[in-house]
Amino acid sequence: MFKEGFEFQVSVSSDPSTPCFRLNPYVEDAVIRYPALVNSMTKAITVAAYLLAASLAYASSCPVMLVSGMRDVDGIVVTFRNAGKLPIRDLEFNCSLARAAQPPQRMACREKNALFYPGMEYTLRYPQPRGTGQVTVSVKSATLSDGYVFRPSKRQSCRTLRISPGRTKK
The missing domain is CATH 1.20.5 (Single alpha-helices involved in coiled-coils or other helix-helix interfaces)
Incomplete structure (x- = not known):
C-alpha cells in the first residue's frame, strides 16, 4: 500500500x-x-x-478598430473606435494614395498627444493631395496610456480601411 x-x-x-x-x-x-x-x-x-x-x-487584439472612411473635398475622413481597455495617447496610421502608374504616395496621418478613451468612436480628418486613386488606411502604431506601444504584426493584425475614389463627402 x-x-x-x-x-x-x-x-x-x-x-x-x-x-x-x-x-x-x-x-x-x-x-x-x-x-x-x-x-x-x-x-x-x-x-x-x-x-x-x-x-x-x-497580446490582445488591435486596440484600434477602423470603422469607416470617406473622401472629403481636400482630404480623407477616418472614423475609428478605441477597442482596447486603456486610453490611447498617441496614434499613427499608414495612409497611402494608390495611383495607377505610380508607386503609392504616403501621407502623414498622426495624432500626437491625443486622448482617446476606450469604447468611444472618434472621427479624424487628414488633408491629402488631389488624386483619383484609392486611399488605404491601416494602423501603424498606438501608444497606450501606460506607455505600451502597440504595433500590428501577423499574430496581432488590425483591420485595413480602403477608401475608394467614388465615396466623397462634400
Whole structure:
C-alpha cells in the first residue's frame, strides 16, 4: 500500500518522553518542509498568473478598430473606435494614395498627444493631395496610456480601411 520510504516504526514504551511512533527520516523531512513548499508553490502560481494576465492584456487584439472612411473635398475622413481597455495617447496610421502608374504616395496621418478613451468612436480628418486613386488606411502604431506601444504584426493584425475614389463627402 505504501511505497518504500513511507514506513512507520511503532514502539511501545512506558516512558512518556519517547514518542509512540516515528516516521521514516525522509518522511519526517518532507512533513517539516511541507508548509515552506506550499508557500513557495503558492508564490510561483501567483507570479505565473500575473504574467499570464499581463501577456493577455498586451497580446490582445488591435486596440484600434477602423470603422469607416470617406473622401472629403481636400482630404480623407477616418472614423475609428478605441477597442482596447486603456486610453490611447498617441496614434499613427499608414495612409497611402494608390495611383495607377505610380508607386503609392504616403501621407502623414498622426495624432500626437491625443486622448482617446476606450469604447468611444472618434472621427479624424487628414488633408491629402488631389488624386483619383484609392486611399488605404491601416494602423501603424498606438501608444497606450501606460506607455505600451502597440504595433500590428501577423499574430496581432488590425483591420485595413480602403477608401475608394467614388465615396466623397462634400
